Amino acid sequence: MPLPIAPILGIFVDNVRKRGSVLPLSKRTATGWARGLDLPRGGETVLYTGNVYQMIPAIDAMSTQMAMLENSFLTRFFGIGRLVNKFVNMSFFMGLTASSEKLRHANRVLRDIVGLLRNAGVEFGYLYEDEFYAGALLYDDGLDEAFGEHARRVTAHLKKLGVRRLITVDPHTTQMFRQAYPRFVKDFDIEVQNYLEVLAQAHPRRAEPADGEVVVHDSCIYARYENICEQPRELLRAAGLSVREPELSGKSTHCCGGPLESLFPAEAHRISGIRVDLLEAEGKNVVTMCPFCWVNLSKAAGDRLVVNDIANVLAACGQRDHRAALKAHVAEDNLVRAHGVA
Amino acid sequence: MTRVSPELAARMKKAEGFDANACFHCGTCTALCPLGYKILPRKLFHDAMLGLEDRVRANIPQIFSCLLCRMCEANCPSGVHITDNIRSLRSLINRQVFGLK
Structure with a gap:
């Protein structure tokens, strides 16, 4: 049997209403990446992660488990799963199987984004545990009532904290704040810029x-x-890459x-396989700009491609030997220790 | 035999964000869809606008499979807001079929 749509969407709705996110994370997982960076708390301009990069390890673990359940008799029990999830946070158990390697990757991307913005002279704060998921999965799946409630709650929270400008780091959060929130939140007036736009505007050397x-x-x-489209290319070229x-x-x-x-999940894997073939025909070193693209293409490519997030690539280019730095990223060693992230 | 639901047709007319009237069935969207499902998206909208409820229900997996990648929308010669339409259909199914709000 295919995965049952209704109970899975129901779990997303319940989690957002009860726990503030489709995939609730511990405070440590959500904010651990910022440890030691001395980011000011709050302010008018904040870097807004929406916890999306931090969710990637749990999402990856979840999709692996879903792929195992797809077409099995266990799909009949998803309704019971939804009922249990109302009382017990099931995503906590999914988090237990999440890869620490992928969390380190996510943390490195966020830390590199901070480094790139600081090098460009941009000043900003961070909301730490006061930051919420923006709600993209609810919006995309047409769960409009739950999304509208969530969007209004997040907006009121940001206004209460005095936030006037968001610097977003992933495509989905950017789209939510720029295109979806104004449709659901009356007089939404928080300025939203993506970090790639901010960096490109800073005219990199x-x-x-x-x-x-x-x-x-x-x-x-x-x-x-x-x-x-142009901003990431401009930044990569300015960093000296072809x-x-x-x-x-x-x-x-x-x-x-x-x-x-x-x-x-099986269809997702089929689509990512098609994309990997197209990318491989052009070269081995692939740059992504979205955490979902990174995790899907990395998984589908295996050893065929080296897939890096653009923030890691740009940050590594700022180092003396960027080729070695990028290799180190992939091998999960030097840069992790250099940044001191566990 | 195909059963027509006037209620569904009326709901689609009123549904916020749903508008496929400009579609002239050129098939560009279907040809470009990375998923390769023949139902996506033009036949689906056609069924919904006509109130063919059984067909819409039978295609719920395809409706929720859409990647919302906008490959079709970016190339639609009539400028139909295809992803908004898909979201509208999902919203309708969530409320009317799944009982989700």
Whole structure:
């Protein structure tokens, strides 16, 4: 039997209403990445992660478990699962099987984003445990009433904290605040910029002539919803890299399969496999800009490709030997220790 | 035999964010869909607008499979807001079929 849609969506709704997120995280998982960075708490301008990068290890674990359940008799018990989840946070147990390697990756991306913004002279704070998931999964799945309630709650919370400007770090949170919240929240007037736009506006210095090349994989949301196509290319070129375009890139980018992970994991894997083939035809070093793209393409590619988030690539280019730094990223060693993230 | 539900047709007319009237069935969207389902998205909208409830219900997995990647919408010659329409259909199913709010 395929995965049952209604109880899974029901769990998302219950979690957001009861626990503030589709996939509630511990305070340590949500804010641990900022340890030691001395980010001021709050302020008018804040870096807003929406806890999306931090969710990736749990989402990855969940999709692996869902893939095992898909087409099994256990799908009949999802209704009971929803009932239990009302009283016991089931995602806590999913979190137990989440990969610490992927959490380190997510933490590194966020820390590198902070480093890049600081190098560009941008000043901002962070809300720590006062930050909420923006609600993209509810919006995308047409759970409008629950999404509207959540969006109004998050907006009131941000206004109470005096936030006037958000610097978002992922495509989904960016789209929610820029396109979905104004439809559901009356007089939504918080300014929203994505960090790639902020960095590109800061006119990055052109580095030495390129000594490396990367294949760019655009996020569908950045490319076709938010018109963020040129900025990442500009930043990569300014960092001294040669940018290669796969078949279907920019405004015509091909989905990574990510949106299907929770309900149709086998289809998600099929779509990501198609994208990996297209990327591989252009080169081995792939750059992603979205945590879902990263996790899906990495999983589908295995050893065929080296997939890095753009923040890691740009930050590594600022180092003397960026090739070694990138290799270290993939091998899960030097940079983790250099930043002191557990 | 195909059963028509006038209620569904009326609800689709009123549904916020749903508008597929400009679609002239060129098939660009279906051809570009990464999923390759023939129902997505134009036939689906056609069924919903006509109130063909059984067909809409039978295609619930396809409706929730849409990636919302906008490959179709970006290339639609009539400028139909395809992803908003899919979201509208999902919202309707959540309320009317799944009882989710």
